[in-house]
Amino acid sequence: MNTTVFAQQVEAMSERLTILYQGIDISSSLPPALLPSALKELGVASERLEVAAEMLHQQNRKLSLADQSLEAERQEHQVLLEFIPDAYLLTDAAGIIQEANSAATKLLKIPQSLLIGKSIKAFVTRETQQAFEAELQRLPQRSWKQEWQIRLQPYQSETFNASVLVEVNRQQANQPMTVRWLLRQSSDAFGGTRSDNRSQVEVSEKPENYDDLGYRLQVYHKGEIIPLNPNVIWQVRSGLVKLTTFSDKGQEVLVGLAGASAPFGSSLTALPLYQATALADTQLWCIPCNDFAASPKLKQRLLPQISQRLKQTELLLAVYGQVRVADRLESLLKLLKEEIGQPVANGTRLSVRLTHEDLANACCTTRVTITRLLSQLQQQNKLSMDSQHHIVLKA
Known part of the structure; x- marks a missing residue:
């Protein structure tokens, strides 16, 4: 009343x-x-x-x-919001847009009144939509900012590559989760040479140089997504990086492990969707592709490492070619032993703790199956787990 x-x-x-x-x-x-x-x-x-x-x-x-x-x-x-030069969106957990600034309406070629209430997935190209949805579902389990390289389809316009910075907005207990998005065309990508834009992955730089070539180190912490700019090549100084793609059904597929000295980057792959994740605290050199193309010294240093990466990819293909999952797992463990193994008193210890989910993705199977097979290998005394849950392969 x-x-x-x-x-x-x-x-x-x-x-x-x-x-x-x-x-x-x-x-x-x-x-x-x-x-x-x-x-x-x-x-x-x-x-x-x-x-x-x-x-x-x-x-x-x-x-x-x-x-x-x-x-x-x-x-x-x-x-x-209008002061933000990049396209900004706020969505719910399902990707439904709740807020947008003028830059977003210009980038996506749609009025703000029509943008609100629309799903962000509507602007992702059809061939990468399933993978995008799979990453969206994983967001609640990730507490850090992430950067994705995706292909966007604005309303009635041509597609383009975009860098997307995404972060879950942690709400109070009884409030629904929201997600913040910053979108920018890859020609001015977050992962480029602009160091002021690297705060989204909490990158720190150290004064050490890449030998005599002047490339400074950048650090990514365990679990962080490493931005993939087509204009740069990353080379690992220390740590380990997981390189993955996604199947048509959105399933993550391991395509490589980049350890010390290994190069990687979107310019070194033909895969349309490619992601690099730090499996441990990792130091990286960021090398511009133009420098690589123009410098014989850089080519001399990087080409053997690129060749080694190709060989590793062939070995992973051989793992996938095994019919039985148990054979795939044993082949993968042998490969990991060569790539990241450290000699210990009772065998070889994998220097990075890989989850059962990581091993399942690499073997194209389920986490439950990997857990069962690892348990069997432990019972057969072929492997064990140390106090830090690292796999130790028996001699």
């Missing part, structure tokens, strides 16, 4: 009660002892209603002020 109308009704009731007091007939049929008590109770009820009306009026004013404050904050928030 409208508080003003309620207050008016309470006031009218009070006036009628006053008239009743004044015109009361002493000869009423009510017993004389009950009449004063009844009038007193009516008066108390009237006073309480007047207090309730005043409280409602005050609460209504507070709500009105709160609405005005929220509207002012919303307008200020929108103004700040």
Whole structure:
């Protein structure tokens, strides 16, 4: 009920009660002892209603002020969004767009009124949509900012490659999860030479140089997605990087492990969807492709490592070619022993802790199957786990 109308009704009731007091007939049929008590109770009820009306009026004013404050904050928030030069979107966990700035409407070629409520997946090309959806489903388990290289399809326009910076907005316990997105065409990608844009993956730089060539080290922490710019080649100094692609059904497929000295990058693959993830704290050199093309010294250093990566890819293909999953796993463990094995007292320890999910993706099977097979190998005394859950392959 409208508080003003309620207050008016309470006031009218009070006036009628006053008239009743004044015109009361002493000869009423009510017993004389009950009449004063009844009038007193009516008066108390009237006073309480007047207090309730005043409280409602005050609460209504507070709500009105709160609405005005929220509207002012919303307008200020929108103004700040317009200062962001890149396309900005806020979506729910399913990718439904809730907010967008003007840069997003220009990039996606659609008015803001039509953009709100639309799924971000509608702007991802059909051939990469399943993989994109698979990554979207993994977002709640990842607490860090990530950068993806995807191909976008604006409304009634040509497709283009884009760098997408994505971060889950952690809400309070009872509030739904939201996701923030920054989109930019790859010609000015986040992973390029602009170091001010690397804060999204918390990159730190160290003063060490790439021998005499002047390339400084960059660090990515375990679990972080390494940005893949087509204009640069990464080379690992220390650590390990998992290189994956995605099947048509969105399943992650291991295509390589880049250890010390190994190069990788989107310019070194023909796969349309390619992702690099640090499996440990990893130091990387970032080498511009133009420098590689122009420098005989760089070619001399990198080409043997690129050749080694190709050989590793062939070995992984041989792993996938095994019919039985158990044979695939044993072949993969042998490969990992050569790539990242460290001699220990009772065998060879894999220097990086690989999850059962990682091994399952590499063997094209399920995590449950890998868990069962690893348990069997432990029972056969072919491997064990150390105190840090690293696999130790028995001699």
